[in-house]
Amino acid sequence: MRLQTILQTAILTLALAGAARAEEGARGSVQAKLSYCKDCHGASAQGFRGYFPIPRLAGQQIEYLENQLHAFIEHRRTNNIMFNVAHTLSPSMIGALAENFHNLNPPPIGGAPRQLVAEGKKIFEDGIPDANIAACAACHGPDATGTGEIPRLAGQLYPYVIKELTNWGKERGQNPAKPDTSAIMSPVAHSLNKPQIEAVAAYVSSLK
Amino acid sequence: MTGIRPSTPPRIPPGPAIIAAVCLALFATAARAESPAVRNCTWCHGTGAQGYTPAPRLAGQRSQYLESQLAGFRSHGRDNPFSKQYMWGAAASLSAQGAHDLATYFAMLPPRPAADGDTELVATGRTIYQQGMPDDDIVACVVCHGPNAEGVGQIPRLGGLAYSYLKRTLEQWGQGYHLNSGPPMPDIASKLSASQIDALASYLSFVK
Numbered sequence: 001m002r003l004q005t006i007l008q009t010a011i012l013t014l015a016l017a018g019a020a021r022a023e024e025g026a027r028g029s030v031q032a033k034l035s036y037c038k039d040c041h042g043a044s045a046q047g048f049r050g051y052f053p054i055p056r057l058a059g060q061q062i063e064y065l066e067n068q069l070h071a072f073i074e075h076r077r078t079n080n081i082m083f084n085v086a087h088t089l090s091p092s093m094i095g096a097l098a099e100n101f102h103n104l105n106p107p108p109i110g111g112a113p114r115q116l117v118a119e120g121k122k123i124f125e126d127g128i129p130d131a132n133i134a135a136c137a138a139c140h141g142p143d144a145t146g147t148g149e150i151p152r153l154a155g156q157l158y159p160y161v162i163k164e165l166t167n168w169g170k171e172r173g174q175n176p177a178k179p180d181t182s183a184i185m186s187p188v189a190h191s192l193n194k195p196q197i198e199a200v201a202a203y204v205s206s207l208k
Numbered sequence: 209m210t211g212i213r214p215s216t217p218p219r220i221p222p223g224p225a226i227i228a229a230v231c232l233a234l235f236a237t238a239a240r241a242e243s244p245a246v247r248n249c250t251w252c253h254g255t256g257a258q259g260y261t262p263a264p265r266l267a268g269q270r271s272q273y274l275e276s277q278l279a280g281f282r283s284h285g286r287d288n289p290f291s292k293q294y295m296w297g298a299a300a301s302l303s304a305q306g307a308h309d310l311a312t313y314f315a316m317l318p319p320r321p322a323a324d325g326d327t328e329l330v331a332t333g334r335t336i337y338q339q340g341m342p343d344d345d346i347v348a349c350v351v352c353h354g355p356n357a358e359g360v361g362q363i364p365r366l367g368g369l370a371y372s373y374l375k376r377t378l379e380q381w382g383q384g385y386h387l388n389s390g391p392p393m394p395d396i397a398s399k400l401s402a403s404q405i406d407a408l409a410s411y412l413s414f415v416k
Contacts, residue, residue, distance in 0.1 A: 036345035039392040040352070048392075050352030051360050081340070081348050088342045 030096045033089070037097065044106035046155075053160035058104035064151040065098035067181070076175045076182070108155035112202035120203025123196055133191050136200065139184075144204050149181050154207035161201035165189045245310060248298065257314050259322065262290055264373045268319030273364040274311035278302060285388035288380045321368030325410030333411025336404055346399055347392075349408070357415045367415030374409035 037057070042048045047056035057065065071077035072086040089097070124144070127135035139150050146152035153161065164171070168189035172182035192200070250256075252263040259265030266274065280286035281299035299307070325333075337357070340348035349366075353359055357367030366374065380386060381397035400408070 032345055035395060036347065039347045039396050043391045048352070049361070050363060051354035051358075052351055054351060081351055084339050084342050084348070 030093065030100070033093060033097060034100055037085075037101075042106075042109075045101050045104050046106040046109050047157040047160065049109075049111070049157065049159065053157045053163060055160045056108070056156050057101040058106050059145070059155065060098075060101055060152050061146045061148060061150065062095075062098045062102045063148045064146060065101060066094055067149050069094050069098075071172070071180065071182075074175055074178055076178055076180050077172050078174050079171070107208060108205060109157065110206070112158035112205045113198075114202075114206075116199045116202035117206055120199035120201070123200050124203050128191075128196065131191050133188055133196075136204075144207050153204040156201075156204055158201050158205040161204060162197055165192060165197045165201070166194075245306060246313060249310065249314070252294065256320075257317055258320050259370050259373070261370065261372060262376070263294075265319060265322065265369055266314040267317035268368075269315060269365055270359045270361060270363065271308075271311040271315035272362045273359060274314060275307050276362050278307040278311065280386070280388065283388075286386050287388075288377075288385040291386075319365070319368055321416050322370040322413045323368070325371040325413035326406065327410070327414075329407040329410035330414060331411075332404075333407035333409070336408055337411055341404070344399065346404070347396060357412055366412045369412060371409045371413040374412050375405055378405045378409065 038045060040048060040050070040054050041057050042054070045056065045058040047058075048054045068077060069082075069086045069089060072079055072082040075083070086094075123133070124136040125142075127133045127138075136144070136153070140146050140153050144152065144154040166189075168182070169186055173180055173186065249266065252260060253266050254260030254263065257266040259267075277286060278299050281291060281295040282302065284292075284296060286295070302310075336346065337349045337353075340346050349357070352363050353366055354363075357365060359365035378397050378400060379402075381389075381394045382400070387394050397405075
């Protein structure tokens with residue numbers, strides 16, 4: 001009887017210790033992976049202007065981040081680098097990373113031409129009715145913080161927003177077997193001309 | 209009779225004309241290369257600033273990067289042994305304008321690849337450079353340093369630098385030197401194994 005209690009206690013203690021270690025290990029690897037992401041995306045995930053613009057992840061919507069990581073894995077969004085990065089991530093890791101980035105809030109890195117901001121604000125808030133371009137604010141929100149799978153644009157890098165809007169149809173929605181929400185943005189991205197894209201990019205990149 | 213000559217212009221053999229043009233070009237280049245400030249650099253960094261062990265090639269390096277490194281020598285932030293031994297003194301009395309002029313000059317010189325790495329490691333080095341090692345949390349160098357390792361802005365050109373210089377510099381971050389270079393290189397480089405550094409340095413030494 002006594003021996004049984006001791007054994008039970010011992011087994012329980014070992015099991016608890018094991019669980020604690022496993023949790024610690026998982027936390028540790030999330031930290032390692034976060035640091036890996038931040039090597040490119042910036043120490044506060046504020047984004048970085050490398051040879052290619054590396055987007056801000058800070059404050060980004062969780063569902064958007066998860067959807068994009070899955071999009072890289074499923075070849076819906078073509079990007080060799082991010083495919084390599086994403087396909088090694090477990091679903092729980094993807095969730096943990098997305099939540100971490102969502103909770104960061106560094107100031108925007110800036111660097112966009114200021115003279116374009118006013119025109120960009122106008123397009124963002126009112127759209128361009130003559131060109132059949134909806135107001136960005138309608139979906140991305142008046143503060144450009146996004147919601148769900150609709151991304152936050154506030155504070156996003158100027159050159160990155162330009163690159164994405166310019167290449168939308170060549171980069172996103174690339175797996176015909178798996179149509180995704182990127183299709184919603186396709187006509188708008190296609191209708192915007194270069195100066196309009198630059199203006200909108202300058203405006204959203206300035207938002208906190 | 210013999211006084212009348214065909215009205216062809218006097219013929220100058222092409223040889224001397226070319227020699228004259230070349231001399232003029234050389235003189236123009238030499239006038240700049242001969243400036244005492246430039247000569248102070250090329251004394252160690254080699255003819256045409258192509259590098260001379262252990263002094264790295266400066267030719268074709270990004271001017272903003274060269275300026276930031278010169279500032280680092282002056283502030284003693286760039287603190288590896290050779291920097292301390294040679295460059296702290298060499299850059300001590302350099303004005304900001306002087307540093308700017310030198311950086312602009314060396315950035316314009318055409319770089320030649322050192323091509324002195326281990327050819328058997330080139331394939332591995334190329335893989336690390338272009339794809340990273342996601343399982344080891346090592347990012348792809350190409351994202352910031354560019355498809356031909358040409359660099360941009362403050363991000364240095366790595367293609368064609370000498371194997372020994374690349375190897376030593378990558379090792380030094382892990383040894384705790386030039387940590388003031390800011391993120392992300394201290395973190396990235398200290399994750400690299402000795403064999404990964406060897407492969408990267410080998411590959412990069414051949415990149416044109």
